[in-house]
Amino acid sequence: MARNKFDVDEELESEFNLKHLKRLFTYIRPYRKTMFFTVLLMVLSNMATLLGPYLVKIAMDDKIPAGDVKGLIKLAVIFLLSLLVIALCMKYRIRTMNRVGQSILVTLRRDLFTHLQKLPFTFYDSRPHGKILVRVVNYVNSLSDILSNGLVNLVTDIVSLFIALGFMLIINPKLTMVCMIGVPILLIIVILLKNAQRKAFQLLSSKQSNMNAYIHESIAGIRITQSFAREEENLKIFRDVCNQYRTSWLNAVKIQFLLWPTVENVSTITASMVYGYGIFVLGVGVNQGVTVGVLIAFIAYLWRFWNPIITICNFYNALINAVAYLERIFETMDIEPEIVDAKDAYELPIVKGKVDFNDVLFRYEDDKEILKGINFSVNPGDSIALVGPTGAGKTTIISLLSRFYDVSAGEILIDGHDISKVTLNSLRTQMGVMLQDTFIFAGTIMDNIRYGKLDATDEEVIEAAKAVRAHDFIIELKDGYNTEVNERGSRLSAGQRQLISFARALLADPRILILDEATSSIDTKTELALQEGLQRLLKGRTSFIIAHRLSTIKNSTKIMYVNDGVIAEAGNHDELMEQQGYYYHLYNSQFAVLKAV
Structure with missing residues (x-):
């Protein structure tokens, strides 16, 4: 063995x-x-x-x-x-x-x-x-x-x-x-x-x-x-x-x-x-x-x-x-952190949400290139969807934006500020991140949602939960928002954990919102209700959404199809369907599967 x-x-x-x-x-x-x-x-x-x-x-x-x-x-x-x-x-x-x-x-x-x-x-x-x-x-x-x-x-x-x-x-x-x-x-x-x-x-x-x-x-x-x-x-x-x-x-x-x-x-x-x-x-x-x-x-x-x-x-x-x-x-x-503030790092001011990737290249230690010269610009308030096959580099793009990793070459700008030259704390406090692997901490549901904004009032927590349609299942629990959950939220379903994690990210009121497979464990009925709240909450925020379920991203400002470390196609839903390229075939294949089911 x-x-x-x-x-x-x-x-x-x-x-x-x-x-x-x-x-x-x-x-x-x-x-x-x-x-x-x-x-x-x-x-x-x-x-x-x-x-x-x-x-x-x-x-x-x-x-x-x-x-x-x-x-x-x-x-x-x-x-x-x-x-x-x-x-x-x-x-x-x-x-x-x-x-x-x-x-x-x-x-x-x-x-x-x-x-x-x-x-x-x-x-x-x-x-x-x-x-x-x-x-x-x-x-x-x-x-x-x-x-x-x-x-x-x-x-x-x-x-x-x-x-x-x-x-x-x-x-x-x-x-x-x-x-x-x-x-x-x-x-x-x-x-x-x-x-x-x-x-x-x-x-x-x-x-x-x-x-x-x-x-x-x-x-x-x-x-x-x-x-x-x-x-x-x-x-x-x-x-x-x-x-x-x-x-x-x-x-x-x-x-x-x-x-x-x-x-x-x-x-x-x-x-x-x-x-x-x-x-x-x-x-x-x-x-x-x-x-x-x-x-x-x-x-x-x-x-x-x-x-x-x-x-x-x-x-x-x-x-x-x-x-x-x-x-x-x-x-x-003595292990040196790979991601640290630069010696002359400064506080990132309150941003509007303009994002620029300029010739961004990223490779791991084995020199295998994951991203190969990524270029795109996002205006404040835009909703950007990243789609493509597994391992194409979608999660890497948002990880670089959050500066969980540093770029190997090129630069990433937010409102014209190079993110490698600002402090990590000032960068990440203006970003809301919901990763695919949701994590629920031991404690009450109220505390878990408030994790994204420690000074939030109970009313603000409840409002965030309502916006993502988590409120309905929370109040049905024995102690409502004061219900104690175990480490990793083992008493909750996968969909419930994602909704709580989503409310946590939204409560922080970030200027840039990142959602990595945010609706992967939510049933269709809940997803439809969730979309209503998202349209209001995403308004005025720059958002990056990774989703394999294409029905959740049809209304995005721009959809970027990532393939083999490059952006193969970019445009809104209608534009990409007209091109009949990668996105067109992906959408039709997924629709055909759903229709067959």
Whole structure:
């Protein structure tokens, strides 16, 4: 079976480097004062924590042998105060850093989503939508721990490490040297695991992306799946995708979890060596090299020396994992939008609707010419119909006019303004577009129609719906205009979805209206009613209409027959019928089919 896009691992085009971390720190920078204050509090907290073993040493070596009860009470009070300081600092850190971490994630996710909205149709056509979704949701969420706690913990643990080391040197320098034997061993192991762990999590991110893409595709195509009884076959594919994800996850965590037991074993062995050296070499006793209080306090500091190392290693683990996701996130953000405002772009003023195509040529990356020198002029208020065989270039013409793609040569003018030199927002806000693939968003019908003009009143929404004859079926629904519809409008018929989409485009009151197969899913009765509203609404607007149903375009100002990337014929209905060319034969063949039916 041929492989699909969802089960093909994505190749990473840009390897991780320090620039990725620098970019991540640009998101952290606005919170640096808060994080710095939090670090100071955590240093204070760790100093309070490290005070405990030293208080134990004093109690065991001085206060208890001397029977100093008041001294013990003072030590207990100091110890309780240190616990209170620790609790307050921890409460502040948990509340503050979780808020900071989530704020950073929101900003990162917002920037990624904003960038995705700028990318061209070709970006979405070339990859499963599930693989895009996983980057916005899962990959960004995977950075939560490292941003909320990891960075603060890293700084405070490094400080704690040196404070613990200072206490150890004060208590007994010889035992400290024994303790340091395990550090180089640990560093060697970390270096050996680094590359293997990073590659394992890169593979895991790819398998997660594949699984997410297949789930998304399966849900979107559930009707086709059930129609063709493909459930068992799809389950086999899903099981294979899940098994690949499980295998990669197990391999990744196996490498990840090698570090933690390694640190534990090294620290345990080091502690044993300290005990052995202290007892058998230095000797334990009041008159010996090491007192019982010194040994107990030193072991306590030893664990407080290794605990930060364990935490730093965990941070290193989290960083390696985050790197695998950062690579994918920033790789997406580095994809340059194909359609952008020119450096000297200006706002397109309110237009009347005159459109000129001057020697417009368009080709895709494979150099295949789709449009071959298109020339025509449209006056304000004209209604232009584009007809012709599938793939002739009709949709390409309106896509170029909306600047979803840029022309390869030539120019397109609106009221004398080259559309490549005006801002995209000022261009598209003056155009109403209803594409062949209608899309209904989750929400109410009122909200879906208002999508084209967010400040529209309810009365304006209802007026637009009446004009396209959508009002009658809307008021028959349970909650009328407040009826909730699912994503893609699954509760509505295809014709109802098109009528709502049409009302949305008309509500925006565009100067130029583009209709791509606007009536393809509307029954004949509804179409006749729709034509009445269209005649009034199209008046005074320049409109471009693509329709295979020729009865809907007979009244157009001009009909252009597009064939093989050129305009083969142009004129109104009567003129083209007199020519008895392409349009004449197309019209008669369609009429003959309808008559036979």
